[in-house]
Amino acid sequence: MSARRVDPARDVARTETAEPVTITVDGEPVTGVRGQSIAGVVMAAGRSASTGGALRRTAGAGAPRGVFCGIGVCFDCLVTVDGVRDVRACQRRAVEGAVVTTQGEPLPARVERVEGERRG
Amino acid sequence: MVEPADLAGAGAEVRDVEVLVVGGGPAGLAAADAARRSGARVVLVEGGDDVGGQYWRHLPAERPAAAEAQLHHGWSTFAGLRRTLAGDPGCEVLTGASVWAVEPGAGALVVRVLVTPSGQADAPGRRHLALRPAALVVATGAHDLTLPFPGWDLPGVVTGGAAQAFAKSERLAVGERVVVAGAGPFLLPVASSLLDTGARVLEVAEAAGPAQLTRGWGPLLTGGGAGVFAAGLSGVGVLAGKTRELAGYVAALTAARVPYRTATGVVAARGDGRVEEVVLARLDATWAPVPGTERVVAADALAVSHGFTPRLEVALAAGAAVAGSGAGAGFVAVDDRGATSAPGVWAAGEVTGIGGADAALVEGALAGLAAAEALGHPAGPEVDGLLRRRRVLRAFADRLAAAHAPRPGWLAQVTDDTVVCRCEEVTAGRLRSVAQATASAADAPAGSRSLRLTTRAGLGPCQGRVCGHAVDAVLGCGLPASTGTTRPPVSHQRRPLAVPVRLGELADLPPATTPTSPATSQPTSEETP
Numbered sequence: 001m002s003a004r005r006v007d008p009a010r011d012v013a014r015t016e017t018a019e020p021v022t023i024t025v026d027g028e029p030v031t032g033v034r035g036q037s038i039a040g041v042v043m044a045a046g047r048s049a050s051t052g053g054a055l056r057r058t059a060g061a062g063a064p065r066g067v068f069c070g071i072g073v074c075f076d077c078l079v080t081v082d083g084v085r086d087v088r089a090c091q092r093r094a095v096e097g098a099v100v101t102t103q104g105e106p107l108p109a110r111v112e113r114v115e116g117e118r119r120g
Numbered sequence: 121m122v123e124p125a126d127l128a129g130a131g132a133e134v135r136d137v138e139v140l141v142v143g144g145g146p147a148g149l150a151a152a153d154a155a156r157r158s159g160a161r162v163v164l165v166e167g168g169d170d171v172g173g174q175y176w177r178h179l180p181a182e183r184p185a186a187a188e189a190q191l192h193h194g195w196s197t198f199a200g201l202r203r204t205l206a207g208d209p210g211c212e213v214l215t216g217a218s219v220w221a222v223e224p225g226a227g228a229l230v231v232r233v234l235v236t237p238s239g240q241a242d243a244p245g246r247r248h249l250a251l252r253p254a255a256l257v258v259a260t261g262a263h264d265l266t267l268p269f270p271g272w273d274l275p276g277v278v279t280g281g282a283a284q285a286f287a288k289s290e291r292l293a294v295g296e297r298v299v300v301a302g303a304g305p306f307l308l309p310v311a312s313s314l315l316d317t318g319a320r321v322l323e324v325a326e327a328a329g330p331a332q333l334t335r336g337w338g339p340l341l342t343g344g345g346a347g348v349f350a351a352g353l354s355g356v357g358v359l360a361g362k363t364r365e366l367a368g369y370v371a372a373l374t375a376a377r378v379p380y381r382t383a384t385g386v387v388a389a390r391g392d393g394r395v396e397e398v399v400l401a402r403l404d405a406t407w408a409p410v411p412g413t414e415r416v417v418a419a420d421a422l423a424v425s426h427g428f429t430p431r432l433e434v435a436l437a438a439g440a441a442v443a444g445s446g447a448g449a450g451f452v453a454v455d456d457r458g459a460t461s462a463p464g465v466w467a468a469g470e471v472t473g474i475g476g477a478d479a480a481l482v483e484g485a486l487a488g489l490a491a492a493e494a495l496g497h498p499a500g501p502e503v504d505g506l507l508r509r510r511r512v513l514r515a516f517a518d519r520l521a522a523a524h525a526p527r528p529g530w531l532a533q534v535t536d537d538t539v540v541c542r543c544e545e546v547t548a549g550r551l552r553s554v555a556q557a558t559a560s561a562a563d564a565p566a567g568s569r570s571l572r573l574t575t576r577a578g579l580g581p582c583q584g585r586v587c588g589h590a591v592d593a594v595l596g597c598g599l600p601a602s603t604g605t606t607r608p609p610v611s612h613q614r615r616p617l618a619v620p621v622r623l624g625e626l627a628d629l630p631p632a633t634t635p636t637s638p639a640t641s642q643p644t645s646e647e648t649p
Contacts, residue, residue, distance in 0.1 A: 002420045006291040006317050013316075014186035015179065015291055035180040040290040053394060054275045060545040064393050066275025067294075068542070068586070070282025071174060072167070072241070073263045073431075075581035075620070076542055084244055086581070086620075090282075093169075093180075093239030 003043035003053070005033065023098040032094055039067045039077050039089035042100075055079055055089050057104030078103055137163040139491050140231060140253030142219055142434050145173020146477045147469025148259035149201040150484030151491070152211055155257075158492035158499055161210050163251065165217040165231075167619075169238050171202055173261055174281060175477045177288045191288050191316060193365045194477060216240070217249070218619045222437035228252045229438055229464070234625065244622050248629060255464055255491035258435045258452065259484055262428035262470035266302070267530050268548075268590050270538045271389030272424070280310040280425030293317035295421025299398045301325040301386045302425040304524040308369035310423055311378060321378045322417055325400055327407050327426065328524050329383035336523020358512040362478055387414060387533045389422055398422050406529030426526055429589060430471045433618040438465045442613075447518040448473040456507055458487030466491050475517035482510045531593060540594055541587040543580020550575055551594050571595060578612050581620060588612030 008015045018033035025042055032041030039055065043066070046053045054064035055077045068076040070090050077089040080101040089100075139155045141148045144166030152164045164171070172178055176198040179185055189195035205211045216236035223230045231253060234246040264279035266272065278294050280302060286292040297320050300311045304326075311321045326333075373380060387409045388399040402413035432442065435452045440460035443453040451473045458466040468487035469480035486506050489499040534540065536549030554574050571577075577591045578584035584591070591612070 002296045012190045035183040070285040074586045087242040091241035
């Protein structure tokens, strides 16, 4: 997933050079451009980021997940932004200084009742 | 946990509106525009930060581009509609506005909306709105349908819609070396958008084989198009724009020497933490992979779409029926002017059947005119022409749908360890073993639901949007009777809460507008108990 922003100098749409925006992802600064989504910034950082471009880990298998639908319907790209959980990274605009934390808590483990334990 | 302080400014207001349009894509924009031309007052709600829908998904205001039209078809149509509505005091466009519930009210539906400040998706404490429309036009569109395969949950595997959305709205290539796969004409614009980003498209793999494709495309490809359209020669003119658009994509692929292979599909994506290779195979006429034909392609992204699935929750909650058979099976049932089975509710565009932007514009206009007419604003003479265009475009769309419709052999690629429900990590093996274990029990219609509850498939945050179709298929639900299935499908589309809502936002509803049905169920549950 070596996602890459189009170089404005070679863009058929003739985009103007955009201002940079820096967010942190799990404490690591990642820079994109103004107007991008958090998902886009993380994707373009790709392998160089500690998350390897993944946006979260699943609760069961601990498997990495990235952007899938890109339009806000699959909820596979949920991240924590400025302390608020479950934000769709593909829908949320990246703003300067946003603190993004990837989510990946394992499911609670089943606890078997110890022999002789009393309820109460 | 949501602190009360976070909910500042989240009070609800209830408002009566004449025509409420839900969705700001081609159909919704055309509906709003037509209703305004008839003289009805309009409110349009759009979940995204700007109108345009997925078809005209575009760069945000802070990313000016001198030649943005280069990335789109019909950009001037969009710019015109947006400008007209924005400058019209009789039309209110609410962006960042998600409909989360539709309830029957006293004499009118109550449409509940949460409004998010621009760019702040999923922020807590969104502003509540309750709208009582005299007429409702549902133009919620559709999202990609992707048939599962081993590894489709790896980062770097995205839908065609995602590849296009990032190309158009962020000027971002999802990868450097990309495979585009799946089925349908949509693969062509996806590949074209990727080429526009400078990415290398290694190949476009279309699942449908020559026989299936010829049935739909044949007359068009051989230039004898006129004869196949009920509308006769008028069809050629109406389809010219569509044909030009498709020809443009084909030219882009040809110029970039991108191979387009039919009867070909993805059987696996592999890689360490992200996609590194894509395994493709030839597919037989049933779409089952032909053993021994596998090829491995080194790629860093895979964009895959097998068509579209309608976004039905608002239409269903408003009481509209879904067509059970025929070309529009599974989509909102409408008459030729967009009226649904529910009084006062119209629907237009992809939610009524996949027809493309041209059809959506025509249907949106028809539905907007019909909704305004029902409120006492007669439509002008344009209706007849619109109806003729609609017939031609729909006939064409139905042929293409048949040419690319998934065939049941695709299930052969779904190995037992393939994740089917991505949210809850439910594998096909788990679904099959639970289905087998309960097969001896008398399987009343509740059977499929109990399978879902047992496995949790479809109960995650996407509310079954991504996996619903595949879960049913793996369980043998809802397939044509010829397959000998006994399980009826469960509607995974009935979502009392149309989008996830934070508990704090529900708690914040003022007592006067507390929903009649208690919203105490989990926000992500998919069915009414």
